[in-house]
Amino acid sequence: MTKIAFIGLGNMGGPMAANLVKAGHTVAGFDLVSALLQASEATGVQPASDISQAVSGADVVVTMLPQGRHVLTAWTDILGAIPSGTLVIDCSTIDVASARKAHEMAKAADCPSLDAPVSGGTSGAAAGTLTFMAGGTPESFARAKPVLEAMGRKIVHCGEAGAGQAAKICNNMILGISMIGVCEAFALGEKLGLSHQALFDVASTSSGQCWSINTYCPVPGPVPTSPANNDYKPGFAAALMLKDLRLSQEAALATGASTPLGAEAAQLFALFEKQGNGGRDFSAIIEMLRG
Ligand code: NAD
Numbered sequence: 142m143t144k145i146a147f148i149g150l151g152n153m154g155g156p157m158a159a160n161l162v163k164a165g166h167t168v169a170g171f172d173l174v175s176a177l178l179q180a181s182e183a184t185g186v187q188p189a190s191d192i193s194q195a196v197s198g199a200d201v202v203v204t205m206l207p208q209g210r211h212v213l214t215a216w217t218d219i220l221g222a223i224p225s226g227t228l229v230i231d232c233s234t235i236d237v238a239s240a241r242k243a244h245e246m247a248k249a250a251d252c253p254s255l256d257a258p259v260s261g262g263t264s265g266a267a268a269g270t271l272t273f274m275a276g277g278t279p280e281s282f283a284r285a286k287p288v289l290e291a292m293g294r295k296i297v298h299c300g301e302a303g304a305g306q307a308a309k310i311c312n313n314m315i316l317g318i319s320m321i322g323v324c325e326a327f328a329l330g331e332k333l334g335l336s337h338q339a340l341f342d343v344a345s346t347s348s349g350q351c352w353s354i355n356t357y358c359p360v361p362g363p364v365p366t367s368p369a370n371n372d373y374k375p376g377f378a379a380a381l382m383l384k385d386l387r388l389s390q391e392a393a394l395a396t397g398a399s400t401p402l403g404a405e406a407a408q409l410f411a412l413f414e415k416q417g418n419g420g421r422d423f424s425a426i427i428e429m430l431r432g
Pocket of ligand 1: 148149150151152153172174177205206207208211215233234235259261262263376377381384
């Protein structure tokens with residue numbers, strides 16, 4: 142049993158902290174929103190009145206926050222309140238530069254650290270089946286692994302500081318681009334008089350196959366569990382896809398990488414969000430692409 146502090150009990154952090162409790166860990170939690178603290182208390186998390194109370198006596202601290210600036214602010218408070226040697230793990234999706242800065246802050250405080258963003262969404266967080274992509278030293282990863290295993294099914298060590306965030310934004314850039322490609326193909330097929338099922342049967346077993354068609358088909362019918370069958374309720378909200386695509390473009394700019402399709406995908410999802418679709422599943426972009 143490990144004593145864990147969990148900071149950020151939102152859509153993802155709430156169920157992740159609950160799974161740590163289920164696995165037998167003692168978990169103290171903190172969120173700026175008191176209703177979320179109460180909801181977590183009902184799952185066995187001990188509510189704290191602030192960050193320093195939450196991290197008091199913790200062996201491991203986990204953060205699950207919206208953006209890089211929130212993580213850097215929270216880590217400043219955390220690192221000021223914990224003894225050296227306490228492991229600090231950030232599971233948020235944030236820019237690579239902020240992730241590396243957080244690691245540097247932890248190193249200066251003599252605390253091992255890991256960036257460990259996740260894939261799998263709120264359903265994966267609730268089911269404890271998330272994929273973790275981790276960046277940090279092998280020692281930090283080895284210490285964090287049993288904790289992450291209580292919240293996820295696949296835990297991948299991607300490399301040194303920031304490598305987890307790098308893997309996350311590269312993966313989601315592929316996803317954003319591939320979903321647009323699949324949507325365009327279905328929209329073209331419709332104009333050509335091709336049935337959704339016929340295109341699915343061919344493309345899902347041919348060279349067009351990918352997660353966006355085989356598992357998450359953006360039209361109703363061929364994959365009954367995809368959000369297209371549920372009025373495009375997320376799933377993975379378009380606003381979160383846009384956030385990740387923007388992070389990929391920030392990273393491309395910073396490193397000089399050429400990602401023209403990533404840039405186009407970011408622009409299309411920005412337009413889609415501007416039209417009031419940020420809260421819908423990202424595969425609903427097919428409606429905009431139909432014109
Ligand atoms: P959320 O907004 O529901 O939760 C974030 C929580 O952090 C909020 O409750 C907020 O009050 C809290 N918070 C902010 N600053 C704080 C501070 N200083 N101290 C304590 N609490 C603070 O967001 P979410 O959907 O849970 O996502 C969290 C992270 O996970 C994001 O980086 C997101 O991109 C990533 N992510 C989300 C999903 C998803 O499907 N929701 C999937 C993969 C990754």
